[in-house]
Amino acid sequence: MRIDISQKVILPLLGAACVLVVWSIVSVTVAPDLPSPGRTWRESQRYVLEPFFKDGEMNQGIGRLAFYSLVRVGKGFALALAIGTPIGFLLGLSRRFHQSFDPIVQFMRPISPLAWLPLGLVIFQKSEPAAIFTIALCAMWPTVINTAVGVRSISPDYLNVGRVLKLSRVKTLTRIVIPATLPYVFTGYRLSLGLAWLVIVAAEMLTGTPGVGGFLWQEYNSLVYSHIILSVITIGAIGFVLDRLMGLVEARVRID
Amino acid sequence: MAYLEVRGLRKSYGTRSGLTAVLGGVDLTLEEGEFVAVVGYSGSGKTTLVSLIAGLIAPDRGEILLEGVPVTGPGPERGIVFQQYSLLPWLSVRGNVALAVDAVNPGLPASERRRITDEFIALVNLTPAAWKRPRQLSGGMRQRVAVARALAMRPKLLLMDEPFSAVDALTRATLQDELLRIWGERRSTVMLITNDVDEAILLADRIYPMTPGPDAVLGPAIEVGLPRPRQRRHMSLEPAYQKARQALVEFLRAARTAR
Numbered sequence: 335m336r337i338d339i340s341q342k343v344i345l346p347l348l349g350a351a352c353v354l355v356v357w358s359i360v361s362v363t364v365a366p367d368l369p370s371p372g373r374t375w376r377e378s379q380r381y382v383l384e385p386f387f388k389d390g391e392m393n394q395g396i397g398r399l400a401f402y403s404l405v406r407v408g409k410g411f412a413l414a415l416a417i418g419t420p421i422g423f424l425l426g427l428s429r430r431f432h433q434s435f436d437p438i439v440q441f442m443r444p445i446s447p448l449a450w451l452p453l454g455l456v457i458f459q460k461s462e463p464a465a466i467f468t469i470a471l472c473a474m475w476p477t478v479i480n481t482a483v484g485v486r487s488i489s490p491d492y493l494n495v496g497r498v499l500k501l502s503r504v505k506t507l508t509r510i511v512i513p514a515t516l517p518y519v520f521t522g523y524r525l526s527l528g529l530a531w532l533v534i535v536a537a538e539m540l541t542g543t544p545g546v547g548g549f550l551w552q553e554y555n556s557l558v559y560s561h562i563i564l565s566v567i568t569i570g571a572i573g574f575v576l577d578r579l580m581g582l583v584e585a586r587v588r589i590d
Numbered sequence: 591m592a593y594l595e596v597r598g599l600r601k602s603y604g605t606r607s608g609l610t611a612v613l614g615g616v617d618l619t620l621e622e623g624e625f626v627a628v629v630g631y632s633g634s635g636k637t638t639l640v641s642l643i644a645g646l647i648a649p650d651r652g653e654i655l656l657e658g659v660p661v662t663g664p665g666p667e668r669g670i671v672f673q674q675y676s677l678l679p680w681l682s683v684r685g686n687v688a689l690a691v692d693a694v695n696p697g698l699p700a701s702e703r704r705r706i707t708d709e710f711i712a713l714v715n716l717t718p719a720a721w722k723r724p725r726q727l728s729g730g731m732r733q734r735v736a737v738a739r740a741l742a743m744r745p746k747l748l749l750m751d752e753p754f755s756a757v758d759a760l761t762r763a764t765l766q767d768e769l770l771r772i773w774g775e776r777r778s779t780v781m782l783i784t785n786d787v788d789e790a791i792l793l794a795d796r797i798y799p800m801t802p803g804p805d806a807v808l809g810p811a812i813e814v815g816l817p818r819p820r821q822r823r824h825m826s827l828e829p830a831y832q833k834a835r836q837a838l839v840e841f842l843r844a845a846r847t848a849r
């Protein structure tokens with residue numbers, strides 16, 4: 335029990351303290367423009383302590399900004415799953431489909447969000463759908479690939495059970511293929527959510543929409559550097575929490 | 591014509607290192623209600639033979655006739671207990687058995703199918719564990735579920751591929767006794783694959799020894815003259831037991847040295 339507390343609480347706090355020390359040293363030595371931890375806190379206090387105030391489009395509490403970003407990520411993520419899951423199953427199930435579309439998947443996967451976003455703006459003419467389009471397009475690949483791998487690694491024993499019972503195609507899919515693949519699918523979902531959150535900052539910076547990323551870019555342009563750090567910490571914290579939450583969901587569907 | 595006729599069955603697998611001829615012309619017959627065992631060394635091709643009769647793989651040559659009808663693919667009339675646990679881990683004991691019951695009785699009302707499912711779970715003494723997942727069960731319990739699932743298909747022929755080889759000796763004895771009881775009650779037609787000579791003699795009416803591969807074949811069937819119902823105790827002292835055992839062991843030993 336003692337060891338548990340020291341390992342789970344004290345050591346991570348020690349790590350965080352080290353980072354604060356390094357940050358302080360860097361801010362007084364090599365980078366005088368970088369606000370120190372104390373100054374960052376003083377200038378960010380209101381955004382954290384009153385997270386839902388709203389003084390203007392871009393001057394809002396960090397809770398409100400995070401909420402905008404989360405809604406946007408939620409939409410993009412949902413779209414990524416809605417498109418990525420069926421594509422993943424098709425890639426895993428059909429050799430023909432795999433031969434036709436796997437090269438395209440491998441080709442599109444490494445394309446950066448920075449490249450998709452302008453294209454989204456050209457297609458949709460508005461920043462909001464362009465941002466969601468970019469998030470979906472960048473975030474869906476882990477779902478696609480994990481689902482396809484999951485389908486391909488189903489034990490032939492399970493499929494043989496279905497063959498002996500002469501299950502119909504639909505029944506084989508719903509009773510055997512989908513349940514056997516589910517753990518892989520949810521690993522894909524967790525990775526996709528991480529990517530979606532990674533993309534949101536870039537999308538908001540480029541489109542200037544209100545949200546944590548948009549706020550970060552605006553404060554950089556207004557030379558309020560402490561708010562950049564506030565945004566960075568917020569992005570990290572939310573990303574961490576999202577990953578943990580998806581991890582819990584993933585653990586629930588894990589069967590063995 | 592016999593209930594099950596297997597004639598001149600040949601099967602090779604193509605691998606990267608060339609072609610391995612596993613079965614080199616297997617002949618076998620099984621009468622309705624008969625319990626036949628096939629005994630052979632590990633790797634001789636027993637699972638291959640079962641997969642062929644189940645229709646999961648196709649032979650290179652030869653034919654398999656069940657009630658005179660050629661086997662062309664898998665089907666629930668040839669229920670199978672796989673060598674590895676092949677229970678679906680996301681389904682409970684009930685779910686696994688119900689999958690088979692629902693698949694072979696699509697016309698029955700749900701309540702009736704539920705009753706049949708319960709009946710087969712009770713048959714293998716798993717009613718208290720009916721809602722457990724396979725991973726919560728011991729190895730012996732899992733094999734019971736696999737037996738219940740295969741029986742629930744109400745197969746004309748029950749294929750069992752080393753069903754008890756993965757469990758400890760004590761559990762194995764219990765499962766064998768249970769299988770004896772169930773077979774005594776229902777008189778299904780069974781083909782049991784095993785590498786355990788004593789298991790074969792305890793359970794079977796006739797035993798086919800299998801030569802080690804490549805090109806494995808079955809030796810002449812050995813009749814087990816033991817009366818039924820059989821009791822495990824004192825059986826090893828009976829002359830019929832010793833006769834069958836000697837014939838089997840001798841054939842297997844000679845087949846191995848002939849390689």
Ligand SMILES: Nc1ncnc2c1ncn2[C@@H]1O[C@H](COP(=O)(O)OP(=O)(O)OP(=O)(O)O)[C@@H](O)[C@H]1O
Pocket residue numbers: 603604605610612630631632633634635636637638639673785803
């Ligand atoms: N799908 C396959 N592809 C290639 N070779 C195979 C395949 N399945 C089995 N074999 C080979 O065929 C031979 C017989 O295998 P099989 O599984 O039928 O033996 P077995 O008698 O069931 O063995 P065991 O008692 O260990 O279960 C082995 O040499 C094995 O390596």
Ligand SMILES: [Mg+2]
Pocket residue numbers: 636637638673751752
């Ligand atoms: Mg085998």
